[in-house]
Amino acid sequence: MRVENDIKLGFKDVLIRPKRSTLKSRSQVDLNRTFHFMHSGREWRGVPVIAANMDTVGTFEMASALAQHGMLTAIHKHYTEEQWSEYLSDATDDFYHRIMVSSGTSDSDFEKLNRILTAHPKLYFICIDVANGYSEHFVAFVAKVRKAWPDKVIIAGNVVTGEMVEELLLGGADVVKVGIGPGSVCTTRVKTGVGYPQLSAVIECADAAHGLGGQIISDGGCTCAGDVAKAFGGGADFVMLGGMLAGHDESGGELIEEDGEQFKLFYGMSSATAMDKHSGGVAEYRASEGKTVKIPYRGSIAITIQDILGGTRSACTYVGAAQLKELTKRTTFIRVQEQENRIYT
Numbered sequence: 600m601r602v603e604n605d606i607k608l609g610f611k612d613v614l615i616r617p618k619r620s621t622l623k624s625r626s627q628v629d630l631n632r633t634f635h636f637m638h639s640g641r642e643w644r645g646v647p648v649i650a651a652n653m654d655t656v657g658t659f660e661m662a663s664a665l666a667q668h669g670m671l672t673a674i675h676k677h678y679t680e681e682q683w684s685e686y687l688s689d690a691t692d693d694f695y696h697r698i699m700v701s702s703g704t705s706d707s708d709f710e711k712l713n714r715i716l717t718a719h720p721k722l723y724f725i726c727i728d729v730a731n732g733y734s735e736h737f738v739a740f741v742a743k744v745r746k747a748w749p750d751k752v753i754i755a756g757n758v759v760t761g762e763m764v765e766e767l768l769l770g771g772a773d774v775v776k777v778g779i780g781p782g783s784v785c786t787t788r789v790k791t792g793v794g795y796p797q798l799s800a801v802i803e804c805a806d807a808a809h810g811l812g813g814q815i816i817s818d819g820g821c822t823c824a825g826d827v828a829k830a831f832g833g834g835a836d837f838v839m840l841g842g843m844l845a846g847h848d849e850s851g852g853e854l855i856e857e858d859g860e861q862f863k864l865f866y867g868m869s870s871a872t873a874m875d876k877h878s879g880g881v882a883e884y885r886a887s888e889g890k891t892v893k894i895p896y897r898g899s900i901a902i903t904i905q906d907i908l909g910g911t912r913s914a915c916t917y918v919g920a921a922q923l924k925e926l927t928k929r930t931t932f933i934r935v936q937e938q939e940n941r942i943y944t
């Protein structure tokens with residue numbers, strides 16, 4: 600039996616050490632990044648925060664709101680082709696750089712993806728998403744999509760280790776999505792015992808990806824703006840958010856009223872709720888690996904966006920990073936036993 604003994608860290612295990620800085624205000628910090636993608640050869644500029652491709656988060660309404668801030672939305676895969684056409688009927692060229700088309704890896708997913716991309720040739724990002732990115736079938740699927748769409752930016756995931764990041768990048772992905780089990784409505788770690796603390800996964804996978812000229816997305820596990828800053832500090836090129844963006848007007852999910860209080864339903868994409876909705880129930884061979892929760896209704900996404908971007912900018916000023924790009928090299932993590940003072944929470 601082999602046990603790896605070096606400690607793996609989650610966001611809750613560290614804080615970022617402050618450093619001398621010449622920046623006067625957080626307004627001086629630029630959160631835009633420019634990336635050059637290794638296979639498609641294309642360039643992208645924007646604020647690298649992405650709404651997750653969950654049907655409660657990656658909605659068209661979310662995309663319209665986040666695009667105003669230069670952010671991205673991975674549109675969930677359950678919209679019909681007619682809905683896509685209607686939504687994109689008056690889209691600007693820039694808007695195509697703010698959305699991703701999501702796909703699973705079945706034959707029908709591939710056919711639907713092809714039809715959407717053919718109907719809307721300006722679409723720029725493809726997000727190929729499976730819970731377990733370690734299968735040969737997945738790697739072969741990524742290669743097939745790359746062959747069909749050489750000039751699209753392809754994102755593939757999820758994995759948590761450097762060697763698999765390399766395999767996916769070499770197999771045709773431009774960007775690899777990292778995270779197994781950290782999600783707010785994910786139960787994979789409980790149901791299977793499999794997972795990897797997210798910050799260590801990010802640090803190790805970023806190193807592997809950057810060595811080849813690729814990028815990574817830290818997907819899942821951010822509970823507050825500070826976690827987003829830690830993910831970027833650890834080397835993530837992009838950060839994907841589910842729960843932090845749920846519960847708003849722009850989010851999907853039913854609005855429920857109970858005893859005068861309003862809630863929105865939020866659920867994992869492999870929860871029984873999602874499977875009932877999209878695949879006619881939980882298939883017999885698999886357990887559901889997602890929760891369904893009710894979260895307090897939070898109104899418009901605008902305030903939450905401000906909170907996330909403001910927090911990230913502020914983190915940059917604490918370490919003297921004038922641009923988000925500099926945050927990683929200016930970050931020193933300290934291991935801690937405590938985060939915030941919880942006496943009044």
Ligand code: 5GP
Nearest residue numbers: 651782783785819820841842867868869889
């Ligand atoms: P959050 O930001 O809410 O912590 O994490 C969002 C991420 O959780 C998503 O982008 C996706 O990778 C993951 N996720 C979403 N639904 C499920 C699910 O049902 N099961 C699992 N294991 N992960 C999920």
